[in-house]
Amino acid sequence: MGRLQIAPQALVCKNTIIEGDVQIGNGTVVHVGASILAKNGPIIIGSNNIISERATIINNHAHPLTIGDDNLIETDSRVEGRGMGHRNTVGARGIIAGTSTLGNNCVVGAACTTDLAENVPDNTVLFGCPQARRVRADGNSDHLFMHKKHLEYIHEMLPRYNHIIEAE
Amino acid sequence: METPYSTYIKAEFIETDTGNKVSRRSLISGSQNIVLGGKTIVHPKCTIRGDLRRAGPTHQASVLIGRFCSLGPYSVLRPPHKSYKGVFSYYPLKIGDHVDIGENSIIEAASIGSYVVIGKNCIIGRFAIIKDCCLIEDGAIVAPNTVVPPFSVVAAGPPAKVVSHLPESIQEVFEARSKDNYAKFVHE
Numbered sequence: 001m002g003r004l005q006i007a008p009q010a011l012v013c014k015n016t017i018i019e020g021d022v023q024i025g026n027g028t029v030v031h032v033g034a035s036i037l038a039k040n041g042p043i044i045i046g047s048n049n050i051i052s053e054r055a056t057i058i059n060n061h062a063h064p065l066t067i068g069d070d071n072l073i074e075t076d077s078r079v080e081g082r083g084m085g086h087r088n089t090v091g092a093r094g095i096i097a098g099t100s101t102l103g104n105n106c107v108v109g110a111a112c113t114t115d116l117a118e119n120v121p122d123n124t125v126l127f128g129c130p131q132a133r134r135v136r137a138d139g140n141s142d143h144l145f146m147h148k149k150h151l152e153y154i155h156e157m158l159p160r161y162n163h164i165i166e167a168e
Numbered sequence: 169m170e171t172p173y174s175t176y177i178k179a180e181f182i183e184t185d186t187g188n189k190v191s192r193r194s195l196i197s198g199s200q201n202i203v204l205g206g207k208t209i210v211h212p213k214c215t216i217r218g219d220l221r222r223a224g225p226t227h228q229a230s231v232l233i234g235r236f237c238s239l240g241p242y243s244v245l246r247p248p249h250k251s252y253k254g255v256f257s258y259y260p261l262k263i264g265d266h267v268d269i270g271e272n273s274i275i276e277a278a279s280i281g282s283y284v285v286i287g288k289n290c291i292i293g294r295f296a297i298i299k300d301c302c303l304i305e306d307g308a309i310v311a312p313n314t315v316v317p318p319f320s321v322v323a324a325g326p327p328a329k330v331v332s333h334l335p336e337s338i339q340e341v342f343e344a345r346s347k348d349n350y351a352k353f354v355h356e
Binding site: 033052053110111112127156157162 | 198218219221223309311324
């Protein structure tokens with residue numbers, strides 16, 4: 001039973017695949033080609049997130065997958081697990097696997113994955129090959145500032161070139 | 169070492185008068201901001217984000233691609249973005265001639281030179297600059313803002329490193345390869 005709730009200010013492109021019980025918060029942008037699949041349980045996405053093309057957010061468990069606010073989920077990444085907090089960045093092809101969760105202010109580098117059942121604490125950076133973790137050295141303020149500008153920009157640009165699903 | 173002919177169904181591709189062959193199943197946004205040089209092949213399911221362009225006067229191309237290029241299936245070409253002096257903007261993605269982009273690669277570079285071969289499953293980070301005559305191996309993950317010097321072979325990662333160098337004659341090899349690729353991509 002699919003129920004898609006889009007908050008008024010959210011921008012969801014038409015070429016996305018959204019299945020199941022999905023709630024998308026205010027200001028969130030979902031780019032073309034993204035997939036949000038609430039297979040066995042609902043997905044609740046907070047406000048002001050940016051979900052890039054080909055990103056997959058999939059919920060294979062019964063409990064809800066919550067994504068907080070101000071996150072940036074980049075191209076071709078995959079979010080399973082129980083979700084994440086606020087202000088995170090999941091790099092291109094990053095994977096949050098199994099039943100892991102991501103805290104706040106984390107960065108998952110390009111092509112990096114979490115373990116299957118890991119609760120990544122706040123302010124962690126996943127990087128490198130082989131996998132390594134470290135605590136974030138700087139505050140998040142630069143990135144947040146850019147994120148806000150990014151959102152404003154996208155809200156202006158995206159509707160001009162893409163079909164958007166109308167929010168009720 | 170003869171490469172085989174690869175055929176496509178005529179109805180599935182759009183062929184322009186400059187010889188570009190664009191798959192109908194590719195995901196192209198903002199096509200008015202995308203420039204294809206000529207004799208370039210865009211394979212199915214390739215994503216090109218022409219809609220992410222610099223704000224300002226209209227008719228600014230956001231993705232510029234040269235001649236005899238080949239954009240592999242499932243690849244993503246996305247202009248890079250950054251915040252400069254407090255102003256956020258997307259910058260154009262420029263790709264030279266004779267560039268072969270492998271399957272499933274994510275390209276967010278600022279510019280890619282000519283005669284470059286990018287393997288499968290690569291990730292080219294934001295604002296990377298890849299100079300002429302380079303080879304990016306399969307699965308390489310090039311960090312953001314890297315500059316890859318000419319004639320280098322880049323592998324592994326993250327972050328990808330220069331592992332060896334190519335001879336000067338590689339330019340002719342890549343050029344012949346891309347022309348051959350185009351000539352052998354025929355409709356059935």
